[in-house]
Amino acid sequence: MAELPGIVVTGASGRMGQMLIETIRASEKARLVGVVERAGHDWIGQDIGAAMGGAELGVRVTDDPLEAFANAQAVIDFTAPEATLEFAALAAQARAVHVIGTTGMTDAQIADLGPAARHCPQIRAGNMSLGVNLLVQLTRQVAAALDADFDIEVIEVHHNKKVDAPSGTALMLGEAAAEGRGQNLADISDRGRDGITGARKRGDIGFTAIRGGDIVGEHDVLFAGEGERIVLRHMATDRAIFARGALKAAIWGQDQGPGQYDMVDVLGLSAR
Ligand SMILES: NC(=O)C1=CN([C@@H]2O[C@H](COP(=O)(O)OP(=O)(O)OC[C@H]3O[C@@H](n4cnc5c(N)ncnc54)[C@H](O)[C@@H]3O)[C@@H](O)[C@H]2O)C=CC1
Numbered sequence: 001m002a003e004l005p006g007i008v009v010t011g012a013s014g015r016m017g018q019m020l021i022e023t024i025r026a027s028e029k030a031r032l033v034g035v036v037e038r039a040g041h042d043w044i045g046q047d048i049g050a051a052m053g054g055a056e057l058g059v060r061v062t063d064d065p066l067e068a069f070a071n072a073q074a075v076i077d078f079t080a081p082e083a084t085l086e087f088a089a090l091a092a093q094a095r096a097v098h099v100i101g102t103t104g105m106t107d108a109q110i111a112d113l114g115p116a117a118r119h120c121p122q123i124r125a126g127n128m129s130l131g132v133n134l135l136v137q138l139t140r141q142v143a144a145a146l147d148a149d150f151d152i153e154v155i156e157v158h159h160n161k162k163v164d165a166p167s168g169t170a171l172m173l174g175e176a177a178a179e180g181r182g183q184n185l186a187d188i189s190d191r192g193r194d195g196i197t198g199a200r201k202r203g204d205i206g207f208t209a210i211r212g213g214d215i216v217g218e219h220d221v222l223f224a225g226e227g228e229r230i231v232l233r234h235m236a237t238d239r240a241i242f243a244r245g246a247l248k249a250a251i252w253g254q255d256q257g258p259g260q261y262d263m264v265d266v267l268g269l270s271a272r
């Protein structure tokens with residue numbers, strides 16, 4: 001019987017890193033073979049299970065990603081944009097599937113991921129949950145069915161530690177709405193209103209970001225017309241939904257050639 005795919009988790013001490021480690025540990029379809037944290041972190045050298053406050057898992061936290069990736073079939077990476085760029089090059093070198101959940105990347109940083117994907121499958125999504133990826137499709141359909149008499153606003157709500165805005169999910173939803181209208185989001189995006197902004201521009205897609213407490217992640221797409229409103233909503237109450245999606249992507253990626261993929265590919269959702 002073929003050995004289960006060996007997976008490395010980067011950003012091991014993070015909110016998502018720990019959730020991913022738990023998810024892989026509990027899975028019968030993959031093995032945890034490495035965990036990476038940034039140099040200088042307290043957990044470097046410790047057993048990851050013990051560092052997380054539980055039983056030892058026999059995997060030590062390292063700050064050497066190249067060494068960790070060398071023996072892995074997949075890398076699951078929910079860290080920060082600069083780190084993800086470094087990991088993309090190293091995953092390519094190791095020919096390991098690179099699953100990228102990191103958000104807040106600039107367009108230039110996203111373009112810089114391209115060369116690495118010539119050597120390994122690279123699966124990236126601002127949200128790895130089934131529910132949000134379905135909501136993206138619904139948003140595209142509703143936007144295509146309505147004209148610009150309906151103002152579109154994407155409202156996202158997250159915990160007070162989140163460092164990027166709009167969220168990666170909000171951008172996915174905004175892009176889907178723009179596609180539904182046959183437009184580029186960059187041309188009609190309205191972000192960061194403050195002061196005398198003037199009336200809302202017809203056809204724009206607005207973004208609102210709310211931060212507070214321990215909220216895992218909530219996204220509304222509001223279609224506001226004269227005398228009626230439609231709201232499409234996703235509410236995440238458990239980070240496990242993102243970890244399960246990422247693990248599914250890492251396993252799915254074992255059968256793919258080099259290239260760039262997203263969760264629509266992984267989940268086999270209907271054509272765009
Ligand atoms: N695509 C998705 O479904 C989801 C994406 N995210 C995104 O994942 C990212 C991480 O989110 P959280 O876990 O909440 O953040 P966090 O701040 O709790 O964790 C990030 C971890 O990455 C580590 N890190 C940073 N630079 C590193 C480096 N060079 N080498 C190794 N480790 C490094 C940090 O030390 C930290 O432990 C964010 O961009 C967030 O938006 C979060 C949830 C779901």
Ligand SMILES: O=C(O)C1=N[C@H](C(=O)O)C[C@H](O)C1
Nearest residue numbers: 103126127162167168169217
């Ligand atoms: O940082 C988070 O927590 C989340 N980030 C992702 C995003 O930016 O959309 C996904 C999820 O909403 C949680």
